[in-house]
Amino acid sequence: MTVTYTDAHQAHQPAGSGAPGGRSQGLRQHIYRALPEIDRAEAIVTRLRDSMSLGLLKEGDRLPSEVEMAESFGVSPTTVREALSALRSKGLVETRRGRSGGTFVVSLPAASVPLMRQRLEGLSVVELRDMGDHRAAVSAASIQLAASRAVDSDLHAIQRLVEAFENAEGAHSLARADSRIWLEIAVSAQSRRLLIAQLHLQLESSELLWAPLGNPRSKEAVLPYFASMMDALHRRDREAAVSAATQRIQDDTFHMIDQKLTLALHEGSKDDTHVR
């Protein structure tokens, strides 16, 4: 049942007659729903872990000092210490003492194959298609803007990331390298909002896209798209850039849905003949 904004209708409604209500209660609740009860330390853990997942923080990177982080996150040093201790217990960072001491990234959060399989089984084809549509919308807008706004140093940065992707091996490295390219395109578009949208989309989709399930996404299949995108960006050809990016993402969506269908149709028991 759809609820629509129709101011015209509302204007027709005589005062006091009681306009038919709607499911707008649902929307209201959505707007004013309680914020997640994640405390600040947890929020810092999530932020740092996500940054590691996307390769924004790499193995061996040194984190700023506790005092610096407390200042930039706007929290107390105790909260930062709490967050670092949680990351340490997950084995993601380690703290070394001494002159060259500090807190370092030691390993990256790896999404396990069973977890990826479970996630893919939990998502419906409709949801995967919708995720692809969202990625296509955000990425097309980003690359279109990047084609007109990127300066040489931006293009070099993207090019270097494409080369890093070419050299990447293994699902996690490919996922991170791929994400970094899309994020850099949003950076080149000079749009903080598109960057944030792309960040969320990459966190949601990239491990899933590159998951080594069944017939994994091939790096070789993706490279020609990056070549066309780079070429279009260099020529400042907005249409060609959008077209290459969109086709690439359509291919991704097709791949993920194909993986999902293979899992759904060929795995598990075949004796479940009942419709429900």
Add this chain to the structure above:
Amino acid sequence: MSVEEEIRGFAHALAEDLDRLFDDLEGAAALVRRRLGSENANSRRWGPFQPDQLRMMEAEADSLLERHPLVYGAGIIFDPDRIVSPEQLIPWRVRGESGAPEAYGFDFDEHSRDYYDFLQLPWFAEPKATGEPKFTTPYVDFLGVDEYILTAAVPFADDYGFVGVAGSDIEVSTLERVMMRAAKNVSGRFVLLGAEGRIVCSTTARFLPGELLEQDTVSGHQLMLPTRVPTLSLYWE
């Protein structure tokens, strides 16, 4: 068994489910018509409904949810011109987080910017105009439950005419899960289509849900589900 026989087997099983759903919606519509209609026989506008009358509608919706795992939400939607109390327009129940039915809250603030303009929507307007049950094509319920759904609705009327519909929502994701389970036993790939050729779900990534199957460019087989009310069809190559 040939692929076609397997697909026909699936079509019949799903058709039986949907027919049972329409049976129950007709039952709910008839019950509301009988119980509330007799108590409101002397006026064009029904209500305001008493607590026991509201509970009766609630119980009908809950039993519908219980009997039909496909269904996500159910209830009665009255024509705003036919009832006294606008806050009783849509006694609606949905599956809660735990799976147990719960009331779906509505905002009846007449000054609200969110106007529920359902009068023109197919699940309401068509049964109102034709007196026939309706099964819609998938649509995004964008200010409501925020889901991608199909709606089945059955109208009821009294001596003054159309009063409202008994309705139920099916999430496309749920229908898809049901289809996938059944599709394991079908060796060919196939597509479930809604009205106007909109793809509801499919067992091949070549056809994506939400897109329109371009009927003139494809050359496969099509089979209407043998339901009493036109519902879905199956397409395969």
